[in-house]
Amino acid sequence: MLPELGHFALILALLLAGVQAFFGLAAPALHRDRWLAAVVPATAGHAVMVATAFGCLVASFVRFDFSVAYVAQNSNSALPLVYRIAAVWGAHEGSLLLWIVLLACWTVAAAFGVARLPPRFAARVLGVLGLVSFGFLLFTLATSNPFLRLVPAAPDGRDLNPLLQDPGLAMHPPLLYAGYVGFAVAFAFAVAAMLEGRLDQAWARWTRPWTLAAWAFLSLGIALGSWWAYYELGWGGYWFWDPVENASFMPWLVGTALIHSLSVTDKRGLFKSWTLLLAIIAFSLSLLGTFLVRSGVLVSVHSFAADPARGIFILAFLVIMIGGALTLYAWRAPLLRSDAGFEFASRESFLLFNNILLVIAAATVFGGTMAPLISDSLGLGTLSVGPQYFNPTFLLPMLPLIALAAIGMHANWKRGRLPQRKRPLIVTGLVALAVSAALVFGYYAGRPGLALMSLALGIWLVLSSLIDPVDRLRRGLTLPRAIVGMTLAHVALGVFVIAVTAVETYTTERDVALARGEVAHVGGYDFRFDGVDAIEGPNYDGVHGIVQVTREGQAVVTLHPEKRRYLVQQSVMTEAAIASQAGRDLFVALGEDLGAGRWSLRIQIRPLINYVWLAAALMALGGLVAASDRRYRSARAPAAEAVGPGQGSPA
Amino acid sequence: MTRYLLPLAAFALLAIVLGVGIKQSKTKGVVVSPLIGREAPDFTLPDLLAPPKKFDSRSMAGRWYALNVWGTWCVECRAEHEVLVAARQAARLPIIGLNWKDDEAEARSWLAQLGNPYEAVPIDAEGRVAIDYGVYGAPETFLIDPRGVIVHKQIGPLTPEIWERDFVRRATSPTGEGS
Numbered sequence: 007m008l009p010e011l012g013h014f015a016l017i018l019a020l021l022l023a024g025v026q027a028f029f030g031l032a033a034p035a036l037h038r039d040r041w042l043a044a045v046v047p048a049t050a051g052h053a054v055m056v057a058t059a060f061g062c063l064v065a066s067f068v069r070f071d072f073s074v075a076y077v078a079q080n081s082n083s084a085l086p087l088v089y090r091i092a093a094v095w096g097a098h099e100g101s102l103l104l105w106i107v108l109l110a111c112w113t114v115a116a117a118f119g120v121a122r123l124p125p126r127f128a129a130r131v132l133g134v135l136g137l138v139s140f141g142f143l144l145f146t147l148a149t150s151n152p153f154l155r156l157v158p159a160a161p162d163g164r165d166l167n168p169l170l171q172d173p174g175l176a177m178h179p180p181l182l183y184a185g186y187v188g189f190a191v192a193f194a195f196a197v198a199a200m201l202e203g204r205l206d207q208a209w210a211r212w213t214r215p216w217t218l219a220a221w222a223f224l225s226l227g228i229a230l231g232s233w234w235a236y237y238e239l240g241w242g243g244y245w246f247w248d249p250v251e252n253a254s255f256m257p258w259l260v261g262t263a264l265i266h267s268l269s270v271t272d273k274r275g276l277f278k279s280w281t282l283l284l285a286i287i288a289f290s291l292s293l294l295g296t297f298l299v300r301s302g303v304l305v306s307v308h309s310f311a312a313d314p315a316r317g318i319f320i321l322a323f324l325v326i327m328i329g330g331a332l333t334l335y336a337w338r339a340p341l342l343r344s345d346a347g348f349e350f351a352s353r354e355s356f357l358l359f360n361n362i363l364l365v366i367a368a369a370t371v372f373g374g375t376m377a378p379l380i381s382d383s384l385g386l387g388t389l390s391v392g393p394q395y396f397n398p399t400f401l402l403p404m405l406p407l408i409a410l411a412a413i414g415m416h417a418n419w420k421r422g423r424l425p426q427r428k429r430p431l432i433v434t435g436l437v438a439l440a441v442s443a444a445l446v447f448g449y450y451a452g453r454p455g456l457a458l459m460s461l462a463l464g465i466w467l468v469l470s471s472l473i474d475p476v477d478r479l480r481r482g483l484t485l486p487r488a489i490v491g492m493t494l495a496h497v498a499l500g501v502f503v504i505a506v507t508a509v510e511t512y513t514t515e516r517d518v519a520l521a522r523g524e525v526a527h528v529g530g531y532d533f534r535f536d537g538v539d540a541i542e543g544p545n546y547d548g549v550h551g552i553v554q555v556t557r558e559g560q561a562v563v564t565l566h567p568e569k570r571r572y573l574v575q576q577s578v579m580t581e582a583a584i585a586s587q588a589g590r591d592l593f594v595a596l597g598e599d600l601g602a603g604r605w606s607l608r609i610q611i612r613p614l615i616n617y618v619w620l621a622a623a624l625m626a627l628g629g630l631v632a633a634s635d636r637r638y639r640s641a642r643a644p645a646a647e648a649v650g651p652g653q654g655s656p657a
Numbered sequence: 658m659t660r661y662l663l664p665l666a667a668f669a670l671l672a673i674v675l676g677v678g679i680k681q682s683k684t685k686g687v688v689v690s691p692l693i694g695r696e697a698p699d700f701t702l703p704d705l706l707a708p709p710k711k712f713d714s715r716s717m718a719g720r721w722y723a724l725n726v727w728g729t730w731c732v733e734c735r736a737e738h739e740v741l742v743a744a745r746q747a748a749r750l751p752i753i754g755l756n757w758k759d760d761e762a763e764a765r766s767w768l769a770q771l772g773n774p775y776e777a778v779p780i781d782a783e784g785r786v787a788i789d790y791g792v793y794g795a796p797e798t799f800l801i802d803p804r805g806v807i808v809h810k811q812i813g814p815l816t817p818e819i820w821e822r823d824f825v826r827r828a829t830s831p832t833g834e835g836s
Contacts, residue, residue: 158816162732283664290668297675317679325672332665339661376671379678573730 009074012062013153019055019106020143022048023136030133034126034201045129049117052139056110060094060103063152067094073159076100076152082165082574084545092176093166098316099152101179105296106142108180108187113139116191116216123212130198131191138190141323149316165545165574174234182227182254186292188220189257192264193289196282197331200338205278210271213285215638217268218491221261222629228254229622236615237584244509244618247396252375253295259368260288263361265629270357274419276348279339280361286335290328291368297324298375349422356414363403363410370399408463408503411496412470430473438466457511464503471496491632498624505617514611517597521604529611531592532556537603538596546570546579551596551605553583562587567596567607591615693810697724697801698789702779705756705764712753712779717801721828722751724799725775725815726787728759729767731795737814741774744815749825751776757795758784800824 026048033041063076067090072078080096095101113135120128146152170176192213199209231251232244245251264284271281297320348354374391381389412435416427442461475485475493485493518526520535527533536552548570555562565583572579582595590613597606697714704712725741727734741752754775756764761780768778781787790799800809800823809823 158736160733161736164733279661286664317675321672321675321679324675328668329665329672332668336661336665376674380674574732 008062008065008069009071009153009155012059012066013151015055015058015062016103016143016147016151016153019052019059020140020147022052022055023140023143026052026136027133027140028136030129030131030136031201032133033129039125042125042129045132046117049113049132049136052136053110053114056106056139056143060107063100063103064091064094066153067091070163072161072163073155073157074152075154075156078156078160078163080166081163082545083162084573085163085166085171086544088173088176089166089171092170095179096166096170099146099150101183102142102146102150103152104179105183105187106139106146108183109135109139109142109190112184112187112191112220116194119216120212127198127202130201131194134194134197135190138194138327141327145316145319145323149319163574165572168546168570168572168579171572172234172237174230174237178227178230178234180227181223181230185220185222185224185227185261186254186257186295188216188223189261189285189289189292191216192220192285193331196285197334200282200331200334203338203341205282205338205342207272207275210268210278210281211638214265214268214272215633215635217261217264217285217288218629218633221258221265222626222633224254224258224261225622225626225629228258229619229626232622233619237582244615247374247391247393249298249375250295252371253291253298256368256371256375257288257291257295259364259371260284260291263364263368264288266357266360266364270354274348274354276354277358277361278342279335282335282339284361286328286331290324290331293320293324293327296320348420351417351422353414353417353419355422356410356417359410360407360414363407366403367400367407370403371396374399405460405463408460408467408499411499412463412467415471415492415496416473427473427477431470434469434473435462435466438462438464438469441465457507460503460507464500464507467500467503468497469500471500486637487635488632488637491628491630491635493628494631495625495628498621498628501617501624502621505614505621508614509612509618512613516609517606518609519600519604519606521602526607526609528609530557531562531611533594533607533609535605535607538605541568541570543570545574546572548578549596551583551594551607553594553607555585555592563592565592565594567594569596586616589614692791692799692807695807696805697799697807698786699805700779700781700786700789702781702786705761705768705778705780706773706775707777712777714753714779715805717751717753718805719803720751721803722753722776722801723824724753724755724790724801726755726757726790726792726795726797726799728757728795729763730759731757733814734796735771737796738771738774740815740817740820742772743817744820744825745772745774747825750828754778755786755790756780757787757792758782798824800827802828 026045029041029044029048033039033045066074066077067081068087070077070081070083070090072081076097076099080093080100081090085093093100095104113132116135117128117132120131123131195209195213195216199205228251231254235246236244264281267277267281267284270277297317374395377391378389413431416431439462442458442465445461446458471493475489478485478489514529516526516528518533520526520533522535522537525532525534532555534554534556536554538549538551541548541550548568550566550568553565553567555565563585565585567583568581570579570581580595582593584594585592590611593608593610593612595608597608599605699714701711701713704710727737741754744750745752752775754777756778758781761782764778764780768775779786790797796814798811798815799807800811802808808827811819811823815824
């Protein structure tokens with residue numbers, strides 16, 4: 007009964023999303039102000055129905071309803087409760103529903119947020135969001151219904167993909183999608199503003215907190231995915247330039263550019279058409295990411311449920327949404343004029359370069375991701391693009407970006423005299439150079455050059471970001487949240503650069519074969535292999551190795567790298583054992599049983615790798631703190647536009 | 658003004674590339690199995706039913722047969738097993754049961770308890786043959802013609818209807834060579 011109820015709720019949600027889209031867009035266009043009243047109730051109903059459908063699917067999983075095909079394929083009677091819930095988004099149909107649920111959450115939040123804005127503008131925002139949701143609901147119902155019954159019911163389920171049975175991964179899709187979907191709000195604001203034909207600074211002000219929040223979630227989602235790859239996949243790395251990773255990284259890069267260009271549009275009324283375009287592109291890349299993952303067009307370790315019929319549907323949806331928005335852009339953008347100017351070394355210039363570099367970086371990732379597909383389409387044969395392409399081409403725009411960030415945040419708006427606080431900038435720069443030189447030549451020894459440069463840049467960025475807040479605090483001023491958030495994010499970026507440099511340059515890795523009692527010496531640590539023990543989990547069995555780690559005779563830690571065999575799907579998973587020690591990770595993964603008690607082991611010592619994710623989390627925190635700045639919440643701040651009668655803005 | 662049309666033009670180009678990409682992924686065959694229409698991979702494995710003899714897939718040449726991939730750890734295989742036993746009694750198509758990544762003793766007791774529908778049970782302990790056949794998960798069943806070509810693949814448990822429609826009818830149709 008529950009699945010049918012969920013199915014029915016999904017159909018109602020589709021209809022209500024249609025109503026929301028129709029009245030939201032038609033009422034302002036046809037000047038029917040009385041229709042505006044229908045938008046918010048439709049939005050509320052749409053959200054309630056989506057929540058009902060999602061609740062029904064969750065309940066089907068929790069109650070082991072193996073008569074539902076999707077549940078039977080992704081759950082099992084031995085699966086623990088947490089993973090039965092996470093299994094809801096363990097495959098295509100459910101993750102699509104999760105997309106829709108999160109879109110509904112953002113839509114409800116946006117409905118509260120726009121309540122104080124001019125009613126026509128608010129209706130248009132909700133109308134666009136309704137249209138997006140309508141498309142996804144139609145897609146779900148037409149090609150990917152999670153509520154289909156299985157006749158006869160399966161006696162037991164095929165179990166959740168063991169890769170996904172990990173706390174990190176259980177949370178990875180919701181956060182990632184929250185970011186993806188969040189850009190829909192910025193997109194809706196941009197489209198609403200273009201439809202309105204009045205793109206003043208107020209639009210940028212309204213969009214900023216939404217973009218920051220979406221960006222923060224996306225950062226967290228990506229970081230969690232990367233952490234999972236390191237910890238669960240046992241590959242020993244944190245980023246693989248896999249098409250699906252890239253699909254989430256491109257909107258992040260463009261979203262970062264958007265955050266910065268929005269600040270220029272908000273503060274100075276410049277870059278208006280550029281900002282609009284970025285808002286459209288950020289969401290387009292989110293949709294494109296969904297397309298690439300779902301359609302099976304690109305082959306990736308991540309892609310599941312590839313199906314060309316779904317691809318065609320998403321492509322049609324992309325053409326309507328993005329094509330429509332870009333047509334609107336081509337029509338409206340020429341009307342935008344910025345009369346304000348700015349000089350060469352002003353903050354505007356720095357932010358312009360920031361945008362250019364970020365877009366270039368996004369373009370290189372885009373090129374590398376799409377190249378295999380394009381080469382295939384043109385019949386040029388199969389092409390594989392890997393880190394050999396991505397690492398250098400991505401680094402090229404990134405290093406200058408860090409330097410520009412360190413200087414640019416001290417530049418003045420509009421005026422072109424070189425940054426105020428020239429002295430602290432030079433001092434911090436020299437300190438950064440000295441510290442990194444000492445580290446590179448003294449502590450770590452060897453491999454200077456690139457490492458020296460990027461370490462110095464990272465340290466400089468951290469120090470430079472702190473100049474302004476420290477100065478303000480010293481003068482007894484309070485720090486607005488926007489400044490706190492910005493500082494956090496920039497410091498985090500600096501930490502990130504330092505950590506990545508350390509990991510990339512100074513990781514020690516050894517693959518060894520050890521018999522019981524044998525010792526491997528890696529990077530100043532002794533790893534003694536004490537054989538393996540059998541282990542048994544709720545839905546897996548396997549072995550774990552016992553590895554005693556000592557340093558100069560002192561016991562450090564005992565590591566238990568696991569090899570699990572999941573019983574239902576018969577797949578073997580590696581659980582690497584990782585211990586964080588004095589700023590570095592000791593990583594041991596259990597390889598193959600070589601017979602006679604010998605096992606192959608992969609041992610790595612990675613300095614600062616934890617800081618890669620810590621930095622990403624800090625960046626996200628910065629985004630959230632900045633989004634909560636009261637500037638964005640005050641009802642009177644933006645100059646309200648003149649709108650028709652019936653305007654009631656709750657102060 | 659044309660520069661504001663550039664994003665739209667770029668997107669149109671991208672949409673065409675994606676469209677072509679989809680079309681090709683279709684012709685590339687996201688079908689049930691890329692092996693359909695190809696020769697079934699040959700293998701020789703120990704036979705659970707007649708140790709120490711080995712089962713050679715080439716010994717089936719000249720006959721239609723079904724290759725069923727199963728394991729005692731596979732829950733859905735238990736439901737399917739009845740269908741197979743009934744099919745064996747009807748004796749219209751020989752069934753070879755590829756025992757996939759299983760425990761031999763458990764497999765023997767399973768057949769002793771539930772009945773044996775198989776003509777031979779090659780033991781694929783390490784799953785190498787299953788990989789050759791592109792098996793995702795048990796149960797899966799392949800229909801192989803007298804020339805050794807894979808004609809059909811069933812993913813998931815067989816039902817009497819599926820068995821009759823997709824396997825027996827194909828194997829005994831006048832266009833086929835029948836056994």
